[in-house]
Amino acid sequence: MPALEPVLNALDNNLDNSLERLFDLLRIKSISTDPAYKDECRKAAEWLVADLKSIGFDASVRDTPGHPMVVAHHDGPGADAPHVLFYGHYDVQPVDPLELWENDPFDPAIKDAGNGRKILTGRGTSDDKGQLMTFVEACRAYNQVHGQLPVRVSILFEGEEESGSPSLKPFLTAHKDELKADFALVCDTGMWNVETPAISVGLRGLVGENITVKAADRDLHSGMFGGVAANPIHILAKALADLHDENGAVTVPGFYDGVEETPTQILQMWKGLGTTPENFLGPVGLSIPSGEKGRSVLELVWARPTAEINGITGGYTGAGFKTVIAAEASAKVSFRLVHKQDPAKIREAFRAFVRERIPADCTVEFHEHGGSPAIQLAYESPLLTKAKNALSDEWPKPAVLIAMGGSIPIVGDFQRMLGMDSLLVGYGLEDDRIHSPNEKYELTSFHKGQRSWARILDALAR
Incomplete structure (x- = not known):
């Protein structure tokens, strides 16, 4: 040699x-x-x-x-x-x-x-x-x-x-x-x-989804229809809020299939690197981690999956005020995947999760934006x-x-x-x-x- x-x-x-x-x-x-x-x-x-x-x-x-x-x-x-x-x-x-x-x-x-x-x-x-x-x-x-x-x-x-x-x-x-x-x-x-x-x-891998919830066939006067007509912004916001439980875990059924626990010796190695919530989040003006409770910052960023809302739109967003119930509302949601999570299964499980929360007289459309395994x-x-x-x-x-x-x-x-x-x-x-x-x-x-x-x-x- x-x-x-x-x-x-x-x-x-x-x-x-x-x-x-x-x-x-x-x-x-x-x-x-x-x-x-x-x-x-x-x-x-x-x-x-x-x-x-x-x-x-x-x-x-x-x-x-x-x-x-x-x-x-x-x-x-x-x-x-x-x-x-x-x-x-x-x-x-x-x-x-x-x-x-x-x-x-x-x-x-x-x-x-x-x-x-x-x-x-x-x-x-x-x-x-x-x-x-x-x-x-x-x-x-x-x-x-x-x-x-x-x-x-x-x-x-x-x-x-x-x-x-x-x-x-x-x-x-x-x-x-x-x-x-x-x-x-x-x-x-x-x-x-x-x-x-x-x-x-x-x-980490990635799954991206664009979601649009549609209700009435046009924007409605909120004085005439408020409290009676379905509000797609309410519906979408509720579905998105349901994505996490009180401990920060993602609630989509089957989401954690294929997620493995990081070996103890690796977690100890990461602990020795000295990263804390304060020195990681401090430079961006934050201090409290928002993910799964009981896990370190580096474990959350490097070895745990996420569900994040990257954008949400609906109704009148211009200057001043317009009292309408929007006909539709949209959001962009991304999932970071780890280990053996299947992007296709995550996508379908998320869509089923949202559909279960859509009233019978409303509809939802999905458009995928990228998908790759970890x-x-x-x-x-x-x-x-x-x-x-x-x-x-x-x-x-x-x-x-x-x-x-x-x-x-x-x-x-x-x-x-x-x-x-x-x-x-x-x-x-x-x-x-x-x-x-x-x-x-x-x-x-x-x-x-x-x-x-x-x-x-x-x-x-x-």
Whole structure:
């Protein structure tokens, strides 16, 4: 097995060169949402292909109806070695408003951030060029030192992640035999803090519903019809209010089917992260959690399902006052799902729940808005254990297993379309200002990120 230590030494010795390469990539204005930058997106893809070829990958630009994909393969030590698919994206967000940037967003630099910290500045430093290049540099060092990689590696770099990934699913469908691996590595995530690496083991799923309750065939005068005619706002509000009990639990029948309790040792790990209702909700002007009673903030956000009302309309909402009983009322409701909850069953159960609360002379219509299951990596997974130990060997503090309240669509696509679990490891920080002016990436994230991927590849080969 290739020795790890000389690879780590090579990464240390070549840090300046790796920064030059990253800065070359950062200078390319690969803004995927703006058609004016179409050529820049292709330029970024071609730059990555040339770089991957220089370190032993069979790499190519793959055209799509939108911006191109970059696909690359390295055989590693042979057909019997573990096979990983690494995913990242080379496109970036627009830079507006430009006047809020301290420097040209496409003129990257190294700056002193105080307290001995140095940061890399510029659009794409954290999201996602700096992140993906940590993995490329780890591969470069292995190839330089040993002439091969410790595992088989395929790479997929997307050029439309920041514009909704319209070409991704068709591309995965057309190339699933080529892209399928033992598991995927996804870098578009972050650390718990500047000293503590993290692995995201859970992503909540989503079900969205638009509901419209209809009563009379027109708006009615509330003096003439009030107290007699059905009021769809009352009906809808009552149905929505019934969604939760006095303890914050969701009351839709069967809603908790497939929800698993988080292992005690994981809850203890999350408790040690120091998140309280006060420091989590305080910055938004709140202090009291509203979800299921008796559960911590992090458990509620990372490992419990939700039902949230995202919007409600009905009747006259303009200036002044209009005394009418509305003909209809509408609401938008979303459910965040965890573990093995079935989006289709949740949707049908919710619709049945609402229909039971609609009077016989009124109607209700539903329009679905998205539906995807949660992603959960088994806490006892050997893959997880290897990665956690490798990260803990590199950083000042041991790696923690976290989850994410939202979702990363590509992770679900990999699982549903390619049958692969994903290991989510990244080195971004909450204050990296991604999607905002003055985006940055810690120099330690870039340097130790390279070393971390080298350690993970070494661990996966064992």
